[in-house]
Amino acid sequence: MEKANAWTTYEGKDLVKLTDLNEDYKEFLSNGKTERECVRQSVALAKKAGYKDLNEMIASKTPLKTGDKVYRVWMEKTIVLFQIGKEPLEAGLNILGAHIDSPRLDLKQNPLYEDTEMALLDTHYYGGVKKYQWVTLPMALHGVVVKKDGTKIELSIGEKEDEPVVGITDLLIHLSGKQMEKKASVVIEGEDLNVLIGSRPLKGEEKDAVKKQMLDLLKEEYNIEEEDFLSAEIEVVPAGKARDFGLDRSMVMSYGQDDRVCAYTSLVAMLNVEAPQRTSCCVLVDKEEIGSVGATGMHSKFFENTVAEILALSGDYNDLVLRRTLANSYMLSSDVSAAFDPNYPAVMEKKNSAYFGKGLVLNKYTGARGKSGSNDANPEFIAKLRKIFDEEGVAFQTAELGRVDIGGGGTIAYIPASYGMNVIDCGVAVLNMHAPWEITSKSDIYEVEKGYEAFLTHCK
Numbered sequence: 215m216e217k218a219n220a221w222t223t224y225e226g227k228d229l230v231k232l233t234d235l236n237e238d239y240k241e242f243l244s245n246g247k248t249e250r251e252c253v254r255q256s257v258a259l260a261k262k263a264g265y266k267d268l269n270e271m272i273a274s275k276t277p278l279k280t281g282d283k284v285y286r287v288w289m290e291k292t293i294v295l296f297q298i299g300k301e302p303l304e305a306g307l308n309i310l311g312a313h314i315d316s317p318r319l320d321l322k323q324n325p326l327y328e329d330t331e332m333a334l335l336d337t338h339y340y341g342g343v344k345k346y347q348w349v350t351l352p353m354a355l356h357g358v359v360v361k362k363d364g365t366k367i368e369l370s371i372g373e374k375e376d377e378p379v380v381g382i383t384d385l386l387i388h389l390s391g392k393q394m395e396k397k398a399s400v401v402i403e404g405e406d407l408n409v410l411i412g413s414r415p416l417k418g419e420e421k422d423a424v425k426k427q428m429l430d431l432l433k434e435e436y437n438i439e440e441e442d443f444l445s446a447e448i449e450v451v452p453a454g455k456a457r458d459f460g461l462d463r464s465m466v467m468s469y470g471q472d473d474r475v476c477a478y479t480s481l482v483a484m485l486n487v488e489a490p491q492r493t494s495c496c497v498l499v500d501k502e503e504i505g506s507v508g509a510t511g512m513h514s515k516f517f518e519n520t521v522a523e524i525l526a527l528s529g530d531y532n533d534l535v536l537r538r539t540l541a542n543s544y545m546l547s548s549d550v551s552a553a554f555d556p557n558y559p560a561v562m563e564k565k566n567s568a569y570f571g572k573g574l575v576l577n578k579y580t581g582a583r584g585k586s587g588s589n590d591a592n593p594e595f596i597a598k599l600r601k602i603f604d605e606e607g608v609a610f611q612t613a614e615l616g617r618v619d620i621g622g623g624g625t626i627a628y629i630p631a632s633y634g635m636n637v638i639d640c641g642v643a644v645l646n647m648h649a650p651w652e653i654t655s656k657s658d659i660y661e662v663e664k665g666y667e668a669f670l671t672h673c674k
């Protein structure tokens with residue numbers, strides 16, 4: 215059952231492709247710190263690859279035919295792409311599904327306040343985080359502010375060299391005696407994740423002079439007034455670019471690799487595939503980290519509705535055909551897996567762990583307390599995938615998330631599975647998952663992209 219480290223199998227041309235893919239991936243991460251930024255980049259890449267906006271085709275009732283490539287965006291935070299295959303849609307789709315939301319701190323609706331001549335922004339964390347990891351870091355503000363008249367102001371502050379950063383302070387060690395005795399879960403409490411953004415008072419003001427100075431600045435530089443925070447979506451994220459990690463440059467360190475590493479490789483695979491037998495589909499969704507809820511999460515009818523639109527433009531829509539199309543589909547729920555960490559071997563079971571350099575990770579099941587909440591994939595489907603990966607020379611491994619009863623987790627897999635389709639979790643191993651800076655292996659990224667392409671091309 216031992217598998218070779220994929221790095222030892224590469225020839226010169228593999229290394230060139232691996233490097234190119236990872237350079238582009240880092241660029242995507244550095245420019246994609248929010249769902250909206252990821253969607254915007256995905257649309258640009260899709261258009262370059264000849265994809266057309268499905269909404270325009272729906273409006274003009276343009277029929278879809280074999281070979282057509284279309285994308286559809288929902289509320290700027292979710293995107294789905296299709297390439298119409300040679301087989302009828304009813305035979306099912308080959309779907310890659312990943313998520314583009316990542317853990318972070320969101321500004322509250324009424325965030326701005328002054329305390330002891332400092333201006334701060336109050337936050338509510340999003341997704342599962344170890345709160346103590348999010349202090350004393352350079353942070354950036356990304357998002358949108360929507361004015362009452364509907365005007366949308368795009369914000370990105372703290373990424374360029376000459377832009378200021380913001381962040382959350384922590385207590386100095388000299389006065390931390392009591393704090394150091396607290397449990398890690400309460401060392402930094404959620405309500406204390408307040409972002410320091412200014413300290414200079416406005417001349418001639420008696421009360422809240424620092425806040426007033428900040429409001430002047432927001433008005434002047436961004437045309438934002440305090441009330442506009444009521445209709446804003448601003449994410450506080452680690453500032454800075456994705457970069458090579460390790461003296462041998464074998465890894466990538468970045469914010470947001472869960473799950474943009476699988477989203478980006480899914481997108482690349484989708485755009486690389488030409489003239490597939492079965493219709494290819496790639497869906498990049500929002501809200502996975504908080505339960506796949508809302509209009510832009512995997513539970514939303516957006517995906518199903520869009521498949522219905524595809525069938526309608528192909529001249530073949532009725533409810534039964536839609537249900538058959540979904541039930542006959544295959545899906546890789548492209549999400550990250552926990553990489554074995556030699557610093558913490560106690561939480562892993564070595565035979566069933568994911569390792570850097572061993573390629574794409576298949577997780578038959580996730581869940582907790584006896585697989586509860588997991589999509590337990592069928593062996594028939596896994597056998598198909600094993601065959602494809604072996605034939606196409608894709609390095610892969612199988613794993614589960616830690617030792618039995620140590621913890622657990624979930625993905626979007628169980629949601630599309632409810633249509634009756636075969637789904638399995640399949641992605642990249644990550645170190646420091648959900649930390650501000652996560653680490654992946656470049657060779658795993660390369661293998662996963664190859665694996666996703668092989669799935670879209672050969673799964674039937």
Ligand code: MN
Nearest residue numbers: 472473549550
């Ligand atoms: Mn994930």
Ligand code: MN
Nearest residue numbers: 472473503648
């Ligand atoms: Mn996650």
